[in-house]
Amino acid sequence: ADKGWWAKAVQSHEFFIVSMSMVVLNMVWIVVDAEGNEAATIWEADMPYRVMEYIFCAFFTAELVFRFKAFERKRECLKDRWFMFDLMLVASQVTESLVLPFLVADQRVQSLGYLRVARLLRLARLGRIFKMLHLFPEVLMLLRGITRALKSVCTTLMMLVVLLLIFAIVFKTQSNDDPGLRLLFPSIIDAVWLLLLRGTFLDSPSV
Numbered sequence: 001a002d003k004g005w006w007a008k009a010v011q012s013h014e015f016f017i018v019s020m021s022m023v024v025l026n027m028v029w030i031v032v033d034a035e036g037n038e039a040a041t042i043w044e045a046d047m048p049y050r051v052m053e054y055i056f057c058a059f060f061t062a063e064l065v066f067r068f069k070a071f072e073r074k075r076e077c078l079k080d081r082w083f084m085f086d087l088m089l090v091a092s093q094v095t096e097s098l099v100l101p102f103l104v105a106d107q108r109v110q111s112l113g114y115l116r117v118a119r120l121l122r123l124a125r126l127g128r129i130f131k132m133l134h135l136f137p138e139v140l141m142l143l144r145g146i147t148r149a150l151k152s153v154c155t156t157l158m159m160l161v162v163l164l165l166i167f168a169i170v171f172k173t174q175s176n177d178d179p180g181l182r183l184l185f186p187s188i189i190d191a192v193w194l195l196l197l198r199g200t201f202l203d204s205p206s207v
Contacts (some may be wrong), residue, residue, distance in 0.1 A: 006069040016134075019063055023131045026056050030125055042122070043101040057090075057097045064090050082131075089127055096121040160200070168192040 009015055029052055039045035042053050064086055068077055077083045100121075133140045168191035175181035185191040 004070075004072075006066060007072075010067050010070040015066070020132070020135055022056070022059050022063075023128055026060075026125070026128055027132070029056070041100070041119070042097055053093075053097055057093045060086070060090050061094065085127070085130070089124065092121045092124040164192050164195050164200070167195055171195075 033049060033052075037045050037049045039049070042050060045053075064083075067083055067086075068074065071077050071080075133143075165188075168185070168188050171181060171185045172188055172191050175185045184194060
């Protein structure tokens with residue numbers, strides 16, 4: 001980042017407090033909007049809901065401009081994951097609040113499914129919850145730990161699948177001469193399913 005006025009403003013404690021406060025307020029407003037706003041789209045909502053959406057849209061757009069100006073080399077913003085994440089959120093919010101209302105004014109555009117796109121854009125606002133991780137670094141560390149643990153979990157799961165497949169083949173092969181086993185293991189898929197549910201999850205003594 002640059003060492004000029006823009007960078008000092010973005011790196012200041014006051015900027016962080018204001019930014020995070022607006023994120024928290026935005027989360028609260030999303031709850032209020034979901035509870036009280038029955039309109040399918042922002043341009044069909046009552047005036048208070050529309051005004052609040054425009055306020056949040058203007059603030060987060062201005063915040064993004066400040067952060068962009070803080071980069072000494074503007075192309076470095078493409079390497080900043082949080083900046084690119086916020087850019088997508090702001091782009092979806094601007095599209096929902098300012099672009100789609102003009103498009104949907106044409107009845108022919110409505111038939112193309114733009115209303116459904118607008119609903120999806122409204123759900124995209126929930127992504128701003130992840131910005132609150134700046135306030136709770138412990139949660140971010142926990143998520144990183146869970147991500148790293150997924151590798152071990154996936155390896156264990158693959159080993160379980162291989163073992164189930166091996167025993168399913170064994171039981172299916174042995175069931176050819178045993179009518180009782182044939183009922184339990186009519187096919188490889190059924191054998192894997194039975195061993196998974198009753199042999200692994202339920203630990204059934206009858207299997």
